[in-house]
Amino acid sequence: MSDSSKRKRTLVADNRYGRKAAAAPKAAAKPKAKPKAKRTRKPQRPRRGGILGLLLGLVRWIMRLIWVVTSRSVLVGCIVLGLIVGYFYTTLPPFEEFTDGRASGSVTLLDNNGTTFAWRGDQFGGMVTAENVSPHLKNAVIATEDKRFYQHFGLSPRGIASAVRINLSEGRGPLSGHGGSTITQQTAKLLCLGEPFDPTAGITEAQYEAECRRGSLVRKAKEAVFALAMEAKYSKNEILSIYLNRAYLGGGAYGAEAASERFFGKHASEVNPSEAAMIAGLLTAPSTLAPTANLERSQNRAATVLRLMAEQGYLTDEEAALGQANPAVLSEAAEARAGGYFADWVMSTGPEFFTRKTTEDVIIRTTLDQRMQRAAVEGLNYIFENKVRSGSKAEAAIVVMSADGAVRAMVGGRNTKVSGAFNRATQAMRQTGSAFKPFIYAAALDLGYSPNDLVDDSPYCLNVPGSGQWCPKNYTNRFIGQTTMTNALAQSLNIPAVKISESVGRETVATVASQFGIKSDLAAGPAMALGSSESTLIEMTGAFAGILNGGSSVTPYGLIDLRLRGDSEPMMGTGGGIGERVIQENAAGQLIYMMEKVVSEGTGGRAKFGGRQLAGKTGTTSAAKDAWFIGFSADYVAGVWMGYDDNTPLKGVTGGGLPAEIWREVMLRVHEGVPERPLPMVQPAPAQVVFQGDVNEVVPLEQQAPTRQPDRPTNIIDQVLQDIFGGGGGGGRSGEPTGSNR
Template sequence: MASRRKPKNKPASRKKAAPKRGTPWLRWAGIAILWLAVLGAGTVAWFAHDLPDTSALWDVEDSSSVTFLDRGGRLIARRGAVYGPPVRLDSLPDHLPGAVMAVEDRRFYAHPGIDPIGLSRAAYANFRAGYVVQGGSTITQQLAKNLFLTNERTIRRKAQEMLLALWLERKFTKDEIFALYLNRVYFGGGAWGIEAASQRYFSKPASEVTLGESALLAGLLKAPSRYNPSSDVARAEARATVVLDVMVEAGKITPEQRETAFDAPIVVSRASAVESAQYFMDWVDTEVRQLVGEVNADLIVETTMDLPMQRMAGRTLREGLKQEAIDKGAEQGALIALGPQGEVLALAGGRDYTASQFNRAVMAHRQPGSAFKPFVYLTAMEAGLSPWTTRMDAPVRVGDWEPGNYGERYYGEVALKTGLEKSLNTVAVRLTEELGREKVARTAQRMGIVSRLAPTRSLALGAQEVTPMELAAAYAPFANGGMGVIPHGITRIRTMGGQVLYERRGSGPGRVVQPDPLAHMNFMLESVVEQGTGRAARLPDRTAGGKTGTTNDFRDAWFAGYADGVTTVVWVGNDDNRAMQGVTGGSYPAAIWAEFMRHAPPMRDYAAPAAPSPAAPAAQPPARPAEEAPREDPIGDLITTVRENGAGGD
């Protein structure tokens, strides 16, 4: 019976078990939390397992700098990872850290290294704009990235940046972090740290910068290249104005202080404001490493550049290719000027270095068109012909190729002087076939062309590519008395302590043109400028010689010439080989050349060749039809049965 009563207790036991119905939910919640913790720890461990070593945090990298001087000993610029000596926060004027904090991290002293409010504000601003207009990284995060990480944009790198920021905040005080940031951040122009930047841009210590200068330095941090006053003073000043406005908004300065800063001009060190010199320095910087290798010492490089001429080169090229030229499709250009021994006095590799660092003066291989013809005529002079020797200007056939003059204009029997003045294609082709293409190619290479020249039918018309530097070197013997040159930009390299690591010796290839042929060529090339296709290059106070060049479809336009020992080549065109609208060598290139050469000082250390007797033989036939102003035009393919790739004339 007792055993039968036991079932009566079962309902009671069920009532006691009822509270356990929630246990599975709590159990699973606990398990989930545990797994999340494990996954979180694993994620942190995965991000942190290869974090960089932080033991050398306070060590400053001992890297060498390179100081470039022009031919007169004037400072051009300094390059290299130049770290200034570390500065203490309390040694700086209040407005300098205030400017940096206002634009980079207003809540720096209020967050633990990561700022959720700043991140939310940046995300909202970016969402409204539809693209990234603000960044949410704190100064601590930026310091972590600059010290330990790369610039790659990945979730892993961002997570590591945050972990390092939290570590820095636990390890150091806020003032220590901010001082470390100011001493390590990049300010452009090769300057790392606030002291190096202040010396670079204002030639004074950071402890002495004004409010306006502080705003300019703080403005650089957003984009050091874009807002660098060395590249664009107006853009840097506009950015500094934004910084001053933000400082007022953040309560760092008063409106009255901002107005006072506006009234105080910011003077950027002139030596660091030579934008066009960047092309020259890119070129010689590579040569420095080739000449002396890797040297763990600060170097001084004495160059051949003439700083005033360099400034003029950049200015004339930029002003010569203004909107009118751009509207005609002439968007790029290059200018290079050599002295009598091949020293590069000025080099502008493009219209705007900040927009494109491609050095067209050194690296662009383009067809020279009729600027190649002087090598044809020099070969003729060396073969015993003279400026008054005549040849027929009439249609000519070379196999199945029929090069002609633009518009089918022919003058009949003409003197070679006239053929070069008018840049007659048929005369140049006849001479080349008569003298031998190989011989003409050898003449050009003896003069200074180093690119391979194949003896093709269109050789005389400049259909094979050369660089502006090569063409300048090949024209230099016309200017210096017949001596070959090797273009160079460095005369000496030494350490700060005075140890000479390299010094240029030697004078080049020696004589490459004999006096009589050279005198004939000078006579004809001067005639091209005085009364031929190069009349836009005439100088008001001295004699100049040179030659225009234009290729098919107006893809390239050149002027190569010389005066008083200075040889200058100007090229105008487009990087993508796009055709221009009627732009010839006698237009923008000749005008740019003349403007630059008008300000170029004469070089007296060369032997100018004697000019030939101007007396022409009495039997010289007149040019037919009646004389007219020479036109410089490409031959196009109006009269060719087989078009030679790129062959041109003018």
Template structure:
């Protein structure tokens, strides 16, 4: 019994020992985890402290941070000096902390960082809540950045949503908090944060959206500005007024819930806020998109604010926009370019609506110009010797298997070159192109500024090659300038914000493309096309010269013309190149041209075109001399049909003898034999016996006497 009891006691001890051993093992592992975890946390804190310390030491000073701009500001001015658009960031006036309205500070803290004054750069409560939400829900971890973190990101980092960037942002935020006071950080933030529309800082935003400085902000306006930070492009009043107002109401509610304003203040009617209206910003962007990239070539690399003085006329730009939108057929786009006589762009519209599509159809789109291309065909013909009065034949013709047809399928027969151009006869253009050479027509187009590929197949005379509207307008402007090259330009000068000129356009050298008489003849033809031809809809009550153009199936409509020193080109069509019902160059494009030009030239004197053909000598010979020659140069036929030898001038007796004392050119004076008398009733002999003998070899002319000795010898 004693042994059995001892065995039970031993087993019991063994069970106790076994049960006590297991808790000791878990305790040891728990202890190790706590120790290693604490060590790692301590090490992490040490590294974080070192990172923050080094970051704080490398941070710029407060004055340096105030002077730092994030990007370049560009102010674009019109022809009269008025501001038409501001691009890039606008920073406004820097406001010190005591100049910033208290309501603005409260609004920003309420919506962006309610515990701003209690955290040390990173909000642990907000961060922990966001992490737990991300672990338990499907939402992305976001909205954790404090005002200090946002400042660090705006000044030093980018907006990439990566873990590395978030860690750097947190370190820099802690460094900022260790180096600067809360008021300094809030001052930096409110003067640098982006509010949309190119506005950086509350003063710039206030001026842009409310037309007054930020020192005058009221509660509703402060709520609108504070609400923009979350999504500037979505909530900006210039983009969506309703979205901006609704967001401001959210800000006011948060301010009231946090006790920063009273219920009465929170009930302010945001809908009554007077927002600044921006007019004319739509179509102007087509011009700035074309002109401003040229600054990369015109200017040395600079990041300081600049002002760009342009050629754009604000009134003409509005008129051009209205002319296009009111005349473009349904479903079609329109474009317009207007040049002054020196190439300055007065108006440029690249489409019906820049917000809808910023594709620039005036400077980028390649479309067929139709019959407006005949400008180059007739320029080549005039240079080759044709005049507007010359007779041509409108008749069916086939060239290398190609048979052009006139609009309507009619043929008028013989007509003047002027009429053929005015009525845009395709068969005549084809004959002229074939005669002067299609390569010659292509060379003429190149000479007048066409930069795109040009076909030299016969159909090219009807405008089958695609061109830019700007290039075609330039070509017509060169005709208006009497054949002198015109180079379009949009930038006159560039200055710094302080007014120092860093670029100014030099006048280009004069380049003559064709003689004056060719330009005058072409102007004559273009004027006829508007007076009596296909361009009658472009008339404006003063001299106008221009040409219509319509492509097959009415896919493109063109009109380009000039008056009083202004040249304007209009194109209409669909972006998908589908046909447009009723679209013809002589209708909607010509009507848009007329609507715009009536406004454009209203303050300019009426100018008559110089169409006098001061032809060169080789084109000035009278017909009888051209066919029969000059008697002083070679044999010719007189009015009676008689052959007259060189040097013979009809005498007063009408007998064919030279007048006494006159000789032929280069001939020594010598006796002549009169012709033999004719039998009674027969016609007199046409040539002298001397001539007949000389011509037939019947007798040799007498030797010339030896030259007389010089006087005095």
């Protein structure tokens, strides 16, 4: 029988944690986590089948391939570009080393007061920076050359694209004409991408510069890379500073400081808006737009720059209008076109390696007096404007110097604002005419003749071996008979001059003339006495200076000393001045007395001014191809030549005419403020000798007149006879120039 009263226990798991654990409160039930949403796939488009599907797949594959190749190429290109830029970056020196990049040096010429009046060579005035240059100049350069200079990274894609579009629209190649270059790129070009000129490379400097400026695609790419390296290495102001110092600005000026000094006579930190605009405007075409070449064109370009500055906010409209209404003008030195003839002559007298081919910066101190230079130019212009017919092609030249040969002024032609032009004062060899006669009388006076000795002015002929009979004539074709040597010179009589020359000996005359400084070959025949030989104006003026200084030779000079910039001691001094004595001082004083009569009583009367004692000599050559007047006061000597370059005869002009008037106008201005001083004349002794019609007959004065002074030494007459019978021969030919008495 089953035991139904016993119940089976409920099967329960053992309490593994004990009662204590069972008594713990139940933890709060956790919220049930939301079931994760199942990811559903987008329904794929059904693949196109057939040929169309194949083509689309091929296109997608090609596009992916192009993207992969392009992205990888760009990445590699950026890495290569970065490496190249980095290389250039490491080669760039401190920016100060880039400020002066000239391959040749410069010459600065100072006048006798130490003021700069001319420049030659490649001039660099000194370093300027973007911070210390005039703000107007800095702004003008940015407004003109690169208005986004401070925003871009060295390249301007917008500017390049615009330049290419303009070039193509104007029918040029994409890289020809407008460049679209930034200031940084232009600076890179000025630096020739960091490749300095190497004289040993077998190319000239001009070829080197042409290569630097070549506009090929490869060169443009190198230029862009170099520009990026510069932007990484230097600040914007440093790049602008390099540009301001290296840019060529016309007239031989490299850099803003040199241009400012050349054109305006002031520092680059001092230029006003008009001057700044003119300098900035030169960057486009420095040789063409240089104000020394064409001031009006340069001013027109500056007006455009002023307008750009106003448009970009650097100037107000009123300031721009004021600048346009008052354009910049050249300084006095610049107006003289860099010293003109005088500067060229001084450069030619110095050693070539310190002047025309210098690699150093040289400073030359000269004898030029700018006040006298202005006097020479004004005097010349006055005569040609008032007394020469309009359209005349006649030329003239002037030299003014001190008695020691120091040249104070020089004009080599009517066009006075030139440089490198033909200098008629120093380069033109012309017949001297009667201006040569003082050297005949100098030789005679040194031998003991007196200005009051008589000579017979009557028809006269010479038999010249090999040429036959030669008969000189006076300019007037008249004869005055017996006259003093003083009057013969004052009236520029030809026959007395020939007789005295034959008496003292042609060789003696030639020696005296050459010792006074006339270096050209002198004619061998008797016509030498009438100035048939050729000489330059500066030689003749220097020879007359020797007469004024008491009879000593003179070497004209303009260079006082030469030194390198920064040195205190000169490298060399002057090569001119007073030399050896040629004639006795007493003879020189008597000759000055005779030459004073030329001005006060003779053919040089038109040279007189102000009551001063003046002396000189006129000269006119055969057929009036040359006209001269050379003379002096007690202080200065001046020579004037007038004629045509092609030897066309002058019409109605003699040495005592327009040349004497030019001389007067020049010397009148030269002597403004100069106290009057008497000439160092010596009054002559009474006459003793008469030169008769036959040069071989010298008759003592006691046989001609009862006024002979008995104390005259007889050995003088003996000397004359010895000279006559012992020499005086020579060549020559019939029909040689007869000279002139005017």
